[in-house]
Structure formats: C-alpha cells, structure tokens
Amino acid sequence: MIMNKYIYTALLSFILLSACKNATTSTTVVATATDTVEKDMHTLSNADSITLKHLDMDIKVDFDQKKISGKATWTIDNNNKLNNLKLDTYDLTVDSVFVNGKKVNAILDSPIKYMGSALNIPVEVGSTEVTIFYKTGKNATALQWLDPQQTHAKKYPFLYTQSESVYARSWLPCADGPGIRYTYTARVSVPKGALALMSAENPKQVNDSGIYHFKMDLPIPAYLMALAVGHIDFKAIDNRTGVYAEPGMIDKARYEFDGVGKMVNAAEKLYGPYRWGRYDMLVLPPGFPIGGMENPRLTFCTPTIIAGDRSLVSLIAHELAHSWSGNLVTNATWNDFWLNEGFTDYFERRIMESIEGKDYADMLWELGYQDLVTNVNELGKDNKDTWLKINLDGRDADDGFSDIPYEKGSHFLKLIEINVGREKFDAFLKKYFDEHAFKTINTENFLSYLNANLIKGDSTLAKKLDISAWVYGPGIPANCPRAGNVRFAKVDAQNGKFLKGTPPAQLDTTGWSSNEWQQFLRKMPDSITREQMKQLDGTFHFTQIGNSEIADLWFVMAIRAGYEPAYTAMEQFLGSVGRRKFIEPLYAAMMKTPNGKEMAKRLYAKYRMNYHPLAQASLDKEIK
Numbered sequence: 104m105i106m107n108k109y110i111y112t113a114l115l116s117f118i119l120l121s122a123c124k125n126a127t128t129s130t131t132v133v134a135t136a137t138d139t140v141e142k143d144m145h146t147l148s149n150a151d152s153i154t155l156k157h158l159d160m161d162i163k164v165d166f167d168q169k170k171i172s173g174k175a176t177w178t179i180d181n182n183n184k185l186n187n188l189k190l191d192t193y194d195l196t197v198d199s200v201f202v203n204g205k206k207v208n209a210i211l212d213s214p215i216k217y218m219g220s221a222l223n224i225p226v227e228v229g230s231t232e233v234t235i236f237y238k239t240g241k242n243a244t245a246l247q248w249l250d251p252q253q254t255h256a257k258k259y260p261f262l263y264t265q266s267e268s269v270y271a272r273s274w275l276p277c278a279d280g281p282g283i284r285y286t287y288t289a290r291v292s293v294p295k296g297a298l299a300l301m302s303a304e305n306p307k308q309v310n311d312s313g314i315y316h317f318k319m320d321l322p323i324p325a326y327l328m329a330l331a332v333g334h335i336d337f338k339a340i341d342n343r344t345g346v347y348a349e350p351g352m353i354d355k356a357r358y359e360f361d362g363v364g365k366m367v368n369a370a371e372k373l374y375g376p377y378r379w380g381r382y383d384m385l386v387l388p389p390g391f392p393i394g395g396m397e398n399p400r401l402t403f404c405t406p407t408i409i410a411g412d413r414s415l416v417s418l419i420a421h422e423l424a425h426s427w428s429g430n431l432v433t434n435a436t437w438n439d440f441w442l443n444e445g446f447t448d449y450f451e452r453r454i455m456e457s458i459e460g461k462d463y464a465d466m467l468w469e470l471g472y473q474d475l476v477t478n479v480n481e482l483g484k485d486n487k488d489t490w491l492k493i494n495l496d497g498r499d500a501d502d503g504f505s506d507i508p509y510e511k512g513s514h515f516l517k518l519i520e521i522n523v524g525r526e527k528f529d530a531f532l533k534k535y536f537d538e539h540a541f542k543t544i545n546t547e548n549f550l551s552y553l554n555a556n557l558i559k560g561d562s563t564l565a566k567k568l569d570i571s572a573w574v575y576g577p578g579i580p581a582n583c584p585r586a587g588n589v590r591f592a593k594v595d596a597q598n599g600k601f602l603k604g605t606p607p608a609q610l611d612t613t614g615w616s617s618n619e620w621q622q623f624l625r626k627m628p629d630s631i632t633r634e635q636m637k638q639l640d641g642t643f644h645f646t647q648i649g650n651s652e653i654a655d656l657w658f659v660m661a662i663r664a665g666y667e668p669a670y671t672a673m674e675q676f677l678g679s680v681g682r683r684k685f686i687e688p689l690y691a692a693m694m695k696t697p698n699g700k701e702m703a704k705r706l707y708a709k710y711r712m713n714y715h716p717l718a719q720a721s722l723d724k725e726i727k
C-alpha cells in the first residue's frame with residue numbers, strides 16, 4: 104500500500120497505543136504494520152512488479168572521450184506478466200535493446216527533474232533477458248573524470264563513480280532505488296597500464312590485457328554500484344583487509360589504516376559476522392567530494408583522512424559499519440535515510456569505543472551533538488527536514504543529506520540504549536541485522552519491529568523514549584542524551600585560560616588527540632583577534648598542520664579574524680582538497696566580507712576544475 108505522512112502518524116499512534124496495552128495485543132499490531140510498503144518516489148522503474156535478478160555488464164572506459172559504452176544485460180522474472188519494463192536512465196544514449204535475443208523498439212521518455220528518463224522496454228510473459236547497448240553522456244552525475252594533473256602522481260587520468268543517492272542511472276540503465284537488490288558480474292575494458300576496481304571481488308594488480316572481470320554474488324542496490332579506474336597499487340593489511348591507492352600514496356595509506364583489521368574484528372564482536380568476504384579501501388585522488396562511500400567490499404575514501412598519525416580513522420569505522428547498516432539492511436527509500444546513517448554513526452562510535460575506550464567515544468558523540476545543534480539552527484528548529492522520517496517526494500533525493508539522519512538518528516539509538524541497557528540493546532541490534540540481512544526496511548516497519556522486540560508493550564519505557572518526537576517531530580527532543588565530558592572538560596579549561604590571557608605555551612595540551620584539538624578550536628569565540636591567532640600559531644603551528652579537520656577549522660578562523668599569515672597555506676588546502684565538508688565552509692566564510700568575496704571569487708576560478716560536479720553545483724550558487 105502507498106503511505107502518506109498522515110497514515111504514518113496514524114500507524115505510529117496505533118503502535119504507541121498498543122505499547123500501553125499488553126504484549127499479546129502488540130503482536131497483532133506487528134502483523135498489520137509489517138505489511139506497510141511505501142512507494143519509492145525517486146525511481147521511475149517498475150522493478151517492484153518485474154523482478155531484476157542479475158546484471159551482467161560489458162563496458163569500455165574511454166578516457167579520451169570521457170565516456171563509458173557497452174551493454175548491460177538484465178536477467179528478469181516477469182512473474183506479473185507485464186508488457187513493459189521500465190528502467191531508470193540519466194543522460195544515457197540508448198543505441199539498441201534486445202529482449203531474449205530479439206531486437207525491440209524501446210522508448211526513452213522525456214527527462215523529469217531530479218529523476219532522468221524512463222526507458223520503456225516491451226517485454227512478454229516469457230521474457231527472461233534484456234540487453235541494452237548504451238553510452239554515458241557529458242552530464243553523467245556519477246562519473247568524475249580526472250585529468251592527470253588532478254591526481255596525486257599527475258601522470259595518468261583517473262575515473263571514479265559516486266552512485267549514491269540516485270546517480271547509478273547516469274552510468275548504467277537500472278532500477279535505481281535502494282529497495283531493489285540484484286547480483287552482478289562485469290567485464291570492464293580499460294587503457295593498458297590502468298587497474299579497474301568495483302564494489303565486487305577485485306584484482307590486486309594490473310594485467311597486460313586491460314580487461315578485468317568482476318563478480319558480486321550478494322544482492323546489492325544500484326546506489327552501491329561502483330567503479331574506479333586509474334594507476335593504482337594494492338597493499339595487504341591482513342588476510343582479509345587491504346588498501347588501494349595511487350603508487351605515491353600507497354605507503355602512507357597502508358600506515359594510516361594499519362588498525363583496520365582490528366576494527367573489522369571489533370565490529371563482528373558487536374553485531375555478528377562480516378558477510379562480504381574481503382574489506383578493502385581505495386584512497387581516491389583529492390577531488391573526491393565526500394569523506395567516504397561504503398561501496399561493498401571496497402570503501403572509497405578521501406585522502407584527507409591520511410593525517411600521518413592515524414588520528415582520523417573513525418571515518419573508516421563509519422564506512423565499515425555500513426557493511427551491516429545500509430549495505431546489509433537497507434533503507435527502503437531516501438525518506439528513511441536515517442535507518443542507514445543514524446545506525447551507522449551509532450555503530451561507528453561503538454567500534455571506536457571498543458578500540459579507544461569510552462572517554463574517546465564520548466568526544467565523538469559530543470562533536471556529533473554540536474554538529475546536530477548547528478544543523479538544526481541552520482535548517483530552523485521547526486523545519487520538517489529535521490524530522491527523522493522526512494518527505495522528499497518531488498524533491499532532489501540529496502536534499503535529505505544533512506546532519507539530521509546521522510546525528511539525530513544516532514542520538515535516538517543512544518537514548519534507547521540508555522533506557523533499556525546496553526546488553527539488551529546489543530542483542531536487539533544483532534537480531535535486527537540478522538533477521539533483515541539483504542533486505543530493505545522503512546521507518547514504520549522498523550518502529551513496529553522495535554515495539555515487538557524491545558519495547559514489548561512497556562508503556563513507561565515508551566513514554567520515556569517519546570518516539571514520535573524523534574521520528575515525526577522537529578528539532579532536538581528534550582530527552583536527547585549527552586555524552587560524558589571527561590576529556591573535553593580539560594580542553595575547555597585550557598581554552599578558558601587562554602582567553603583570559605595565559606600564553607599558549609603554558610597551556611596543558613599533553614596527550615591531546617585530534618578530537619581535543621577540534622574542541623579547542625571550535626570553542627574559540629568569533630571575536631578572536633589577529634594577535635591571539637598569532638600567539639596560537641606561534642606555539643601550535645596550526646597553519647602548517649597536516650590534519651585536515653583541524654586545518655579546516657583553523658582556516659575558517661583565519662578568514663574571520665583576517666589572519667593573513669595563514670592565507671597561503673589555506674590556498675594550498677583549497678587547491679588540493681575537494682571534500683565538500685571542508686571547502687564549502689571556507690568559501691562561505693570568505694563570502695561574508697567584501698575583501699573575502701574577492702578572494703573567494705579568485706580562488707574558486709582557479710580551483711573549480713579540481714572539484715567534483717556536485718561540489719561545483721553547490722559552490723556555483725554560493726560564489727557570485
């Protein structure tokens with residue numbers, strides 16, 4: 104059935120009402136509630152009626168023309184006896200289509216905003232195989248083609264994809280919704296000397312033919328389709344983890360990720376076996392617009408986490424955690440995105456806690472809480488986009504990407520943990536991952552599962568959690584938990600001393616991690632003077648720091664205070680980093696003053712080509 108928000112609310116009241124009764128009643132509710140299916144408004148495909156079982160791709164990557172071309176063959180099951188298969192495409196040229204080996208007349212609809220064009224393929228009752236010959240277009244949103252100068256080595260071109268949320272359709276005709284899963288095989292032809300990698304079983308070295316074969320035998324949704332092609336080396340960490348990077352980065356990357364094998368073990372100890380075989384990482388060239396992407400078997404990540412001291416690896420804990428929340432149990436639609444990201448943030452911090460201890464994890468929670476507060480203030484505390492369940496119908500699916508699904512989502516889960524006790528909550532999560540493995544779930548079905556398996560009609564508990572305020576209410580609910588403050592209290596004390604005039608050299612910063620330094624800078628007032636900036640820089644050398652999180656905070660402060668000695672390093676940073684989390688706040692800070700505006704325009708004109716099309720699109724709007 105198709106649900107709208109009023110039905111959600113009605114269903115929720117029903118669930119909560121039943122929570123006030125006894126457990127027997129709530130079992131009946133669950134049977135009703137588990138039937139809820141919500142239409143995914145971001146796919147034009149009809150894969151909910153015609154099953155897409157397997158994809159076989161045979162494609163060629165052409166760097167000269169910046170084009171992928173070839174064929175995609177779908178094995179289908181037309182069990183509902185339809186006469187038309189609809190697939191998603193975006194800016195693809197479809198050359199010809201064959202059904203069971205016979206050429207058919209397929210029709211591409213006119214494009215719809217945010218969605219692309221539906222490809223209509225006539226099928227029959229017994230149709231089992233559909234082959235589409237196609238090529239990608241100039242505006243393929245998933246593809247970033249890097250010229251040699253945009254890579255680390257500056258010698259060879261590089262290509263990588265970013266398919267989440269709805270961009271897979273720009274490099275293959277598919278059913279592009281998170282609720283549709285299939286297995287795939289691929290044959291990829293690339294220029295000689297280059298290595299191709301996918302979200303699948305991967306080669307470890309370059310071969311002479313330039314042809315690579317891939318197999319993903321576990322069903323995944325289209326947003327987890329991934330491809331990278333370039334001059335790439337591999338180094339093992341242990342027998343199931345390893346790292347890929349450009350040759351000039353491989354040793355640094357191998358050093359940074361030394362502890363990832365242990366992270367996989369820690370994650371398994373928490374919530375059950377890692378089910379994907381190998382866990383490898385690919386460090387991309389600097390233009391990668393996001394921190395990391397959890398492509399199965401091969402996390403794609405930004406080089407900005409290579410700090411030289413392993414201080415930013417919690418990002419890997421996050422991408423690894425997605426191997427359970429997201430890749431194994433997947434949000435049904437982008438309206439349920441918090442089920443992917445909130446669970447993953449929670450899981451990430453549990454992994455970090457088991458490796459680094461509670462006081463360390465508490466700092467991650469606190470930094471996350473601060474991000475949540477900032478984001479709620481930016482969006483407005485009554486904005487419906489601050490609900491966990493959001494409504495993206497008719498909107499860009501990426502409008503749902505904010506700190507809300509991550510931070511409000513993870514804090515909601517922490518609240519449940521605190522109220523039911525960790526042991527019970529862990530057992531619940533383990534069972535949840537197990538019972539929903541390789542399946543899709545929406546918010547309503549999660550809530551009824553939560554009710555049936557954890558709340559079990561306990562009305563006092565239901566009242567304490569106040570689920571509706573979290574899921575269908577704006578802002579930060581009053582019962583939002585806060586983390587312990589053992590390590591940050593010490594930082595705040597030093598911050599206070601500095602602001603009262605203690606010279607930086609006399610502050611006690613012994614043993615501070617990247618988190619403590621972030622807190623130290625985040626808590627500096629906007630009114631900080633050039634002289635104070637100079638003092639801090641003289642002692643702590645922030646302008647030259649290799650840690651991207653700290654550098655970014657420092658450069659934003661430098662722009663605000665007009666601290667010019669940091670500008671050259673800031674320009675280098677903007678010219679060598681493409682991660683949106685870093686570059687967007689820096690340009691935004693510059694745009695706030697007349698002088699800064701000129702600087703922003705000049706630097707953006709110089710470095711725009713280094714940035715990903717998605718980063719360009721948002722910065723184009725800001726910098727004018």
Ligand SMILES: [Zn+2]
Nearest residue numbers: 421425444447
């Ligand atoms: Zn994530």
